[in-house]
Amino acid sequence: MKLRDRISEKYMGLTKSLKKVAEYTLNNPQDFAIHSAAEIGERVGVSETTIIRFCYALGYSGFSELQKEVRRQIILDGEVNPNQSSLKQYQSSKEGMANRSKFYAKVMERDIINIQQTISRIKEDQFQLAVQKITEASDILISGYRTSFAAAHWLTFALNIVRGNARTYRPATDDLILFVEKMDARSVFIAVTFHRYMKDTLQLAQIAKERGAFVIGLTDTSISPITRYADVTFAVGHGSGDNASTLDLSASLFSFMNALVAAVSISDPDCFHSRVAQYDQLNLKDFFTSGD
Amino acid sequence: MKLRDRISEKYMGLTKSLKKVAEYTLNNPQDFAIHSAAEIGERVGVSETTIIRFCYALGYSGFSELQKEVRRQIILDGEVNPNQSSLKQYQSSKEGMANRSKFYAKVMERDIINIQQTISRIKEDQFQLAVQKITEASDILISGYRTSFAAAHWLTFALNIVRGNARTYRPATDDLILFVEKMDARSVFIAVTFHRYMKDTLQLAQIAKERGAFVIGLTDTSISPITRYADVTFAVGHGSGDNASTLDLSASLFSFMNALVAAVSISDPDCFHSRVAQYDQLNLKDFFTSGD
């Protein structure tokens, strides 16, 4: 770290007050990124002038330059107060991991990060509201096109196992009118829509909302257009607007959906168990191998 | 994160330029900690004035307040831009994990474990062989039923973006004979099959193998019946025989498939880029919202 080096280099030749400043700086470099020279002076117990002189003493052109430098180091280089840096180790292990040029590992580790970010960005109350509405719904209607179709299909399938009243809208075979007619205040509509947001799904969401259905949006960023029509929206993956690739978000999307289904299944265990029982009945020998 | 929340809350009501600023902010929050309003305006491509108006729109008293807030968040709370230093998030999510017993977090963290196990169980040479065969294939045929259908559909969709010669077998509409006839030594057949293994997919795999196609199996355990017919098999998720629920494996399945697709896409970049270009051509305005 550049600043630390400069301090230890020049420390000896400093006056008493300046040494005080130097010590404070070593302990609380972040303060220089946030506060003004006068504020720091007050904290250290010296005047603003002395703070500025400290900058000169280290060879900077003034407080402004030192402050800029500190900000750059902390914010861009990720340098931070030594106290709270147990995370550094994580990084180095991560780097080592990344080096071994296993390509698939890199990609999949990014999925892991995405899932972690998704977890941290879920609002618990929204999640519970969604679970409750799904559990109470008379019917669950799901729409997703293109990349999102797989997700919509999976979610329908999974919710049918645990609840039994889910349907995917299939533009090729389903009649839009019939699909829409089913929606009322007891319905839940789930829209899966990612960048290059399909108008059709958005329109369905709008209709669903007009008809009083509870609308859940699964999407990529918190600023997706679906938020306009959705009662709750869950943004999966990196919160940045930079939606590099929708494909990259599927792991976290499915992880989230799995959590949603799991939560629904335990929120009404009776229904779940009876559905599973029915399901096992249907597992006719002819369709499956016994697995041995 | 406070700033992100504010943005997603207010985003809809913003003007075009302000949305541009909002997106930039999501991608580069650090810039607000370092640069002046004018500089940020230049980067975004709007005037200094608009940057300041953006602050008002979010409810701040001005640029200064927003900047202070961003600095506080980045420097004190350790919040950082997602692009660089993924590790910070790791820590913060880790903290969140340790906290209250959020149900969804538990489920999704299990997905993370599954992905990690999957990574460690992939044989690199097998992976590279699969990538190579897919890249060279004259056509790619994919089958998956029930829970696996979503995966098969997604994989087809994704491979069609990067290669353009993939098809899913759909029992309802496709003719089995026609589907089978296409297979020869230059084909790749991908079977997605999980516990309660569908006989149909297994039979397709058997036929594919007989016709000389390269067969890739995506399944749950290394002792899945698909191994009998597959040239390479990838077992996703916990290696234990205890396949509690197939649903729980989808996150790692999609993570793996994503890695596979990514590897294929970089193994022949020219083809990928031309496909993407074609694809963008097709993104007609009528079908998508512009996202702004």
Place this chain on the structure above:
DNA sequence: AGAAAAATGAATCCTATACTTCACTAAATG
């Protein structure tokens, strides 16, 4: 299409704060 409203940026004004000056204090030296 034309009027009204909203959005935007160039130019201006204004405030916070970095920086300078200078008078005062404390240490160093003979």
Place this chain on the structure above:
DNA sequence: CATTTAGTGAAGTATAGGATTCATTTTTCT
């Protein structure tokens, strides 16, 4: 102890950059 010299901070100045204003452009609505 007297004199010099270095150190320090209060007060004042300069300026970077945030906030305001207003004319121009773009959008919306009838």
